[in-house]
Amino acid sequence: MNYLFVHQNFPGQYQHIVQHLASQPGNRVVFISHESPVQIPGVERVVYQPFRTAKPTTHHYIQELELAVVYGQSVHEVCRRLKAEGFRPDIMIGHNGWGETLYMKDVWPDVPLLAYFEFFYHLHGADIGFDPTVPVTENDGPRVRTKNVINTLGFDAADWGQTPTGWQWSLYPDYMRSRISVIHEGVDTTVVTPVPDAWLRLPSGLTLTRKDEVITYVARNLEPYRGFHVFMRALPGILKRRPKAHVLIVGGDEVSYGQVSGDGRSYRDLLMAEVGHGIDRERVHFLGKVPYSSFLSVLRVSSAHVYLTYPFVLSWSFLEAMATGCLLIGSSTIPVEEVLRDRQNGLLVDFFDGAALTDRIDEMFEHPDRMQTLRDRARRTVVENYDLRTVTLPRHLALIDDLIAGRTPAERTLK
Template sequence: MDQEPLHVLWIEPSFPGRLGAMADWLVRRRGYRGWFFCHTAEPREDWPASAGQGLEVQTFGVGGVAREASVTWSRTLERSLCYSYGCWEVLESRRPRPVDLIVGRSAMLGSSLFAPVYAPSPPRVGFFDYYVHARANDLADEDAAGAPAAYSRWRRSVNAIDLLDLESADLPWTPTRWQRHLYPREYRDPMWVQHDGVATPRDPSAVLDARAGQPRRTLAGRTLPEGTRVVSFAARTLDRLRGFDRFWTLANAILRARRDVVCAIVGGPVVERGLDVHHHGKDYAAGLRAEAPAVDPERTWFLGRCSRATTAEVLSASDLHIAPGRPYPVARSLLEAMGRGCVVLASDTAPHREVITPGRDGLLADPGDPDSMLAQALAVLDDPDGHRPLGEAAAETVRSRYSREACLPRIAERFAELAASRRRG
């Protein structure tokens, strides 16, 4: 379907962030033009190809309490408003024109909250990740007893900015049904459920053929001896939310049971998510390793925060990818592992059940039963050929439902329809 290219104003806390790949695809594949306003940007080598070639990136500062190095839980509302206002100030000074559509990722900061003050006419799409419940999901149940009182108050108020964004969005949007069901009932019906897509191999069949042939593999510059089994874990940071504590216990048990396993761990050391109130800003993995040292440090490879290319290399070499996280939006690394034909063993949670059908395209295990999780892991490592159909089915699931090639054309269609309806109106 031919469409007139749109001019899109993108707003997100960081670039490329979650929206950057989407903006890049629309510029390169559909001829869109856009401005990407962000508070911080990753190093330029991590920017997509269209940056400066149809996608202009503009950072903006924030004022008030948001400039402080540490912000207390009770002042996050002020921080969010300062962030939103900082974006509006730079919009007013740079005045990007024309704008057919505004797409903002709230991220609990209200990215596009004040954008309609600058451009009231274009329809506004709001991308929403997560609605925090006071006593449920993520680490709430586990941390309730020892959490500071200020943290409990924060959990009850942190959604305020997202609710303001929801009130003014023409199209509220979230990636999965589980994420939609977290929001108050009155906001669910108009909320569009559509994943934004993850990177997948350009030639999936070649990746699957390489797995079947078991060629000599390298991993982050290291050669893997023939016959080595690779167990992987990947997250932005090694934290409890993504289940690194559970992985560490399981990894040590696997290393005790098998001498031919290497555990490859991707992720930064410092916990960044404030939801982990007890370890926020700390090197959680270091403390965990001090309490329970690695069974075999030579076979436990901490790779740190890796480039996308290195992470893809790890996932392509992995015989078993473990994702034992708490109830929280599905990690992109899990979908990327599936897309590369990995056999994935994940914790049995509602968000994981939405993307994995156990026994068909992955495995699920009760995180409260470490013996069951270990048994499933060892079964895969004992017979990787017998479990390869799980990886092949996982790759097909991602190709058809969660790949950029599947998701981004649908998103482009919806954006075009929304802009066209506003023009007709």
């Protein structure tokens, strides 16, 4: 079989699936993306460069749409070249969000296209307006409605869709949900495991193990969408309550979601200026972005792992933390509550309640034996519902096989 993937950030959500497909004899896997140092054995990379960016004079509602058209046209040109070279995919698979899948069917109209639908934007009931410190403006309604043009055009171009969680699926209109399956990318629970004797050596030379009090926080970037401001404002009280605890903070200083700060400083700098006087720099360790092996070591030595998020896309790190047997203290927001049940496989707190977060962390340290049951159940949740080899990959492959064969997928939502 010939498989054609597209995602600007190789391999994006497709790491597990392309590794599997490329390892099977007789398969050819071609992946269109921007330049990346990442390599996967057996996967043929085709790099495209957008021929321009959105013009600053373009109306701000449609700058993202203009860039999506540029991306789509760039991928279209690559597909035409591949076709001229004699390549014909049996299926095309790609992320809808940046417009890359928009015109692939114009090159191969009879080849099925499976598109990844990550988030349908809403003015109410999701991320916008959730945080009262970021007020909704009169511009937001038209802006958000226009932002969904890429979703709508991408859906029209695709034969079928895929999204990772039930809540993300629920955000799409009824007519879209009928052609979108819920399949998470999955967690390789044979790799992402608890390690009782795990240890982590910090740049300072300090070595931490499971015997230490270790509080962990992980995000791609340290920003309000992932509750970094709430965590940091609670931190002086947490440190005071737990005088022996060390805090490991993983994440960069850019902005993945939402707006940059008003004065352009990183949120880490802003929050340290606000609450840094109450933080013991010898016990709070900003690790930045770390290699995956170091990330797993952080989780494995964790005593309490804090995960806060707006009602938005659920982070991979959340499920990976559960798979390593972390004691999760998560925000009681919809994407978290889809997986985490309070006092069953973790603990929930109100996103904005720093005092409650402090209390939950303190409770965890005061009752470690009781919390071991929650750790075990957290891992079991991932093994039973999100395991790569036994749950998500078989479902993903079945969906692809159905589309190649011209069948309507047997399970519409595959929850």
